[in-house]
Amino acid sequence: MDDLFVRITTRMILPFIQIYGLYVIIHGHLSPGGAFSGGSIFAASIVLYTLAYGLKPGQKRLPHHISSKIETGGILFFILIGLIGVALGYTFLTNQEAGFPMGEIGRVLSAGLIPVVTFALGLKVMSTVVTLFHTMMEEE
C-alpha cells in the first residue's frame, strides 16, 4: 500500500519489533518463547516492511541468497553442536557432560547449548516465515 502514514510508522517501529523478537529468542530458556515464537515476531517486522513498501524492496531486505544460507546454516549449526557431544564421547546433543557452560539458573548465559541452538533456530524460523510470505505474494 502506498500510504505515507503507514510507511513512516513502519520505519519508526521496525527496530523495536526486531529487538523484541531477539529478546524472545534469547530468553527462550528462561521465559515463555523460544526459537519459533521469537523467530516469528522477528519475521513479522520484515513482513510489515514488505506490506508497507511493496514486494521488491521487501525482497531486497532479505534476498533469497541470504535467506537460503541462513536456513541451511541454522540446521547445519544445530547438527554440528550435536556432534560435539559425539566427538567428546557421549551421545548426540549432550549438554552438561559435554562441557557446555551451565552457569547459574536464571541468568541468560546458562543451560549449556540451549541458548546457542535457540538463537540459530530462531534466525532460521525468521528467514523461513519471510520466505514463505514472499513466495505467497509472488504467486498472485
Next chain:
Amino acid sequence: MNITRTMIEVALPIILLTIGLLEILLIPFLGERQKKRRFRRVTVRIVILLTTLIMIVIYPEVLNQPMEWHIANIFGNGIIFRIDLLSLLFMIFAGFIFFVVSLHTAVDIKGCGRERSFYLFFMLTYISTIGTLMAGDLLSFFMFFEIMTFSSFVLMVHQRGQKVIEAGATYIYFGILGGLSILAGILVLSAFTQNYEWVTLGEKFGELGNIKYVSAALFIIGFGIKAGMAPLHHWVPVIYPKAHLSVNALSSGILMKVGGYGILRLIVSVLASTEGQNDVVVNAITVSLEDIGAIVIWLGIITMVVGVISALEQEKMVRMLAYHSVSQMGYVIMGIGVAAYLGFDGAMGFAGAFYHMINHGIFKGLLFLMAGAVFFKTKEKNMYKLGGLYKQMPYVATVGLIASLAITGMPLFNGYASKTILHHAIEEAHIYGHPGLVWAEYIFTFVSACTAASFIKLYSRVFLGSTPKKYQHLKEEYNLGTIAMGIMATVILIIGLFPNALLNHFIIPAARTLHFDEYFIDNYLVGMELFNSYDLTNMIIVYALGMLIYTVGMKFNLFHIHLPKQLDLESDYYTPIYQKTGRSFNRYVHAIENFISKSDVFIYGSMLLVLILMLLNFL
C-alpha cells in the same frame, strides 16, 4: 569310467539341468539365417538325446536303490533331488517323447516365424519336466511344476492370434489354479508335519486327523487340473485345437502324465510310509487310502465317460483327439484309484496306470503327429470332409492304423497290455473291495467300446472311402516328421509284441520297491500271461460292441446330436457369461469406488466409531 561314475554320483541332476540350461542360453544367440536355424534345431535334438542317454545309463544304479542328492542353502531349506524307479522311467519316457516331438517340429514349426522363442521354451519345458520328475521334496517339485506350466503356456500360444491367446488364457488360469491348489495342499501338509520331503510326508500322514483328507483333496484337484480330470478338464478342448500339433503331442504325451505322476507319487509315498509302523497306524493309513481311492476311482470313471461321449460328437479331428486324451487319462486315474483303494494289494492298479501312461503317451503322440501330417497336407480339420487318403498318403495311413489299433486295445499292440491290466485291476477292486464297483467294470467295457467306435469312425472317414476331388493330387512328403512317426509306430509294435519286457524291467521292480504286497506281485504280475483266452474274448466283445455302436450311430446320425445351445457346456456358453459378468462387474466396482472416494470423512468417522464400539464390547 570312474570319473563318470563319481560325477554321476555327485551331481547328476545338476549335470542334466546344466546341459539344458546351456542349450537355453545358446538358443537366443543363434540368428535367423537358414544355417544357424538348422544348427539350433540339431543342437536341441542332440541335447535331448544326450540327456535321455544319461538317464538310461543310470538305470542299473537306480535298480538297487533310489539316488538322492541334497543341495543345501537355496530357498531356505535346500533342494532335494531323488530319482527312484518310478521317476526314472518317466524321465526316460519324457526324454523320448521330447526327442520324437522335436523331430516332428521340422514339419510344423519350420515355416512359422519366431522359432527362437519356440525352441527356447521347448527346452525350458523339457528341463522343468525333468526337474519335476526328479524333485525329492515338495517345494522344488512345486517350483519346477510352475515353471513347466508357464513355459508350456508359451508353447501353446505360439500361433499368436487373438483367439489363440484367449484360449491360452483359459489354459494358464486353470494351470495357475492347479498350482495354487497344490501349494495349498503342500502348506497344509507341511504345517502339520513340519517337513517337506515326499518320503517322510507319508509317515505323519497316518497321524493326522481329517486334515489329511483336505490336503489330499487339494492335491487331487491340483494334479487333476493338470491331468485333465473331469470336471476340471475344460481347458483341454479349448486350447488343443488352437495350438500347434507338435505341442499337442507334447502336452498329451507327457505334460498330462505329470499330473497323473503327482497323484501316483502321493499315494505311493503314503503307502511307503507304512514301513516299520505299528498296526494301528497302518490300519489308519489303509482306511484313509481306501476312502481316497474310492473317490479317485469314480472320478476316473466320470472322466472316461465324459471324454469319450464328447469325443464321439466331434467332427474336427483335433478336438476329438483332445477329448480322447481326457478319456484315456480317466483310465489312468481310475487305475491310480484302484491302487489306493486296494492299498497293499493294489499292485495291479499301479502297474496298469503306469503302463497305460506310457502307452498312451506313445500312441496319442503318434495320433497327434498323424493328424498333424494330414492337416499339413490337406489344411482341413473336419474329418467328415476328408476321405480315402490311404491312396495319397499310404505311410501316414499305415501309422494311423497302428495308432488307432493301439488305442482301442488290439492284441499285439501296446494298448492291449495296459488295458487288460487295468481291466484286471478294476475286477479286483470289485472282487476284493466293494461289490458296487462291478458297475465300474461295465462302464469300463462300455467306454472301451465307444473308443473303438470313435476310432473306427475317424479312420474310415479320413483314410478309407473315396477321395474328394481337391485332395486327389496330394503327394506325400518324407521328412523328419515321418521318421518321428516311424519311431513311435515301431515302439508301439515292440511293446505290443513283448508286453512283458516293460513289465519285468521297470514296472515290477518299481512295484516291489514301493511296498506293494510281494506275494501279490509274484503271483499275479510276474510272468503275467497277457494273451490268455479270457482277456482275448473281452477284447472281441469290446470290438463287437464298438462296431455296433458305430453302425447304429452312423445310421441314425447319432453322432451329430449336440446338446441344445442352452445346455452346451462349451465355450459358447461360458464366453457370454464371462463378458456379461465382466461388464457388470466393472460397473459395480466403479460405482463402489466413486462412493468410497467421495465420502472420505464419512468412512473415517464410521470406521472409528465401529472400531471403538467393538472394542468397548470387551468390557
Next chain:
Amino acid sequence: MISYHFPVFILMLLLGFAVVIPLHRKPFGKSFVVKMFSVLGLAFILAFAELLVVIYGEAYSYTFGSYQGGIGIEFLVDEFSALMTLVVITLSILILAYSVKDLEHEIASSKMYSYYTLVFLMLFSIIGMIFTNDIFNLYVFVEALSITSVAIIAIKNKKDTLMASMKYLLMGAIGSVTVLMGFALIYMVTGHLNMSLIFAEINEVWEQYPINILLAMGFILTGFGIKAAIFPLHNWLPDAHSSAPTPSSALLSGLVVKAYVFSIAKMMYRVIGQEITINIGISDYILVFAVLSMVMGSLFALSQTDIKRRLAYSSVAQIGYIFLGLGLGTELGLSAALFHVISHAFMKSALFLSAGSIIYYTGNRNVRKMDGIGYKMPITMAVFTIGVLGMIGIPGTSGFMSKWYLGLAVLDGGHPELLIVILLSSFLNALYYLPVVVSAFLRETPLEMHRSSLPQSMKISMAVVGLGSVVIGFYPSMIMNIIEAAVSTFIGI
C-alpha cells in the same frame, strides 16, 4: 564407542545434505548427481556397518543428550531396524538413480533441487520412524513424513496430481491428529512417553483403566490405518500413487507406507504388548480388515485401465497381506509380515519403475494398449515380469517366500480358512497382472510407439531392483534369520 553412533550419523548425514541442496546455484547437472550419490553411498556404508554391529553384537538403545530413557529421546537399535534402514537406503539409491533421468519428463527443471531436498527429508523421517523408541518423537517424524511425502507428489504440477496430493494431505492430517489423540490418552494413564517404560507400566494400568487403553488403541489404529491404507481408509492411495511422478510412486508404495505399518507393529507389540493385544481382540479386528484389503484391493484392481492405478490397488492388497501377518498375533505371523514388508518393497519398486519406463518410452498409460512392448523394451518387461511373478507367487521370487511364510504362519496361528483367502488373492493377482505380460510379449505391436529412448541409468537401476527381488527369493534365509532374531527382541522388550 564410535560404532554406536551410527543411527545419528545416518540421520544427520541425510538431514545435513537435505538442507545443503538448496544452496546449489548451478543448473541441475552431473556434479550434483555425483555429490548426491556419494552422500547416499556413505549412508549405505554406515547402515551396512550398523547392521553388522547389531547382528554380531546385540540390540542396544541410544539416548540423546545422555539423558536416560524417560527424560530424553531414545532410539532402540535392534536387528530389524538396522535391516530396514539398510533396505530403505538401498532402494532409495536405486530409485534416485532411476529418477535422475526420468524426472526430466515429469517435473519442471527448476524444481529438481527441491525434489531431492524433499526426498532426503523424507528418508530422514522414515529412518527416524524406524529407529525411535519414544511415542512423541514418533509423532514428530510422522508429521515430517506426511508433509514431505505429499510434497513429492505435488511437485508435479498437474491438475490430478494436485487434487490427489490435497486429498492425501488432508486425510493424512486427520490421521496424524487421531494418532496424537491416542498417544495423549496413553500418556495420560501411564505417565511415560518412552515405549519401553510404557510397556513396563501397561499391565497394571490395564486393570485400572481399560476403556482408556481401548480408546487409545482404537484411535492409533485408525490414525495409522489411514496413512498405511487399510481397506476402507485407502481411498487416497490410488489417486496419489498413480498420478505422482514414477520415482515418487515407487518411494511411496515401497517405503513410506511400510514405515507406518512398522509403527503399528511397534505400537501393538512393543508398547502395549502381545498379551493385551490378543486380549482386547485387536488382532481379530485387524484380521478382518486385512482380509477385506486383500480381496477388495485385488477386485478393484481388476477393473482399472491405467497401469499405475492398477499397481496402486495392488499395493492395497499387498499391504493387506502384511496386516494379515500382524493380525495373527504370533511370532511367526510377525516374522512373516516383516519379511513381506521387505520383499514387497523390492517387488513393488521394480513394478513401478518398469511401468514408469513404459510410460517414458511410449507415453501411454493404458493397459489395453500395451501390445507387443516386450520386444521393444526387453529389459523393462523382464523386470516387470519378475515383479508380476513375485506378486503371483512363483517360486524363485521373494513373493513366493513371503506367501510361504505367511501360509505357515496362518496355519500355525489357528486360522486355516485364511489360507484359502491368501491363495484366492494370489489367483486374483494373476488375473490382473498376467494379461499385461501376455499382451506385451505375445501380441504384435500395432504401430510405432517410440517417444523417447530409455537412458542407461534407468535400465540399470530397474534391473538391479528386479535382481534383488530374485536374490531374496533364492536365499530368503539371509533375511529371515535376521528377522527371527529381531522378533524375539521385539516382543520381549
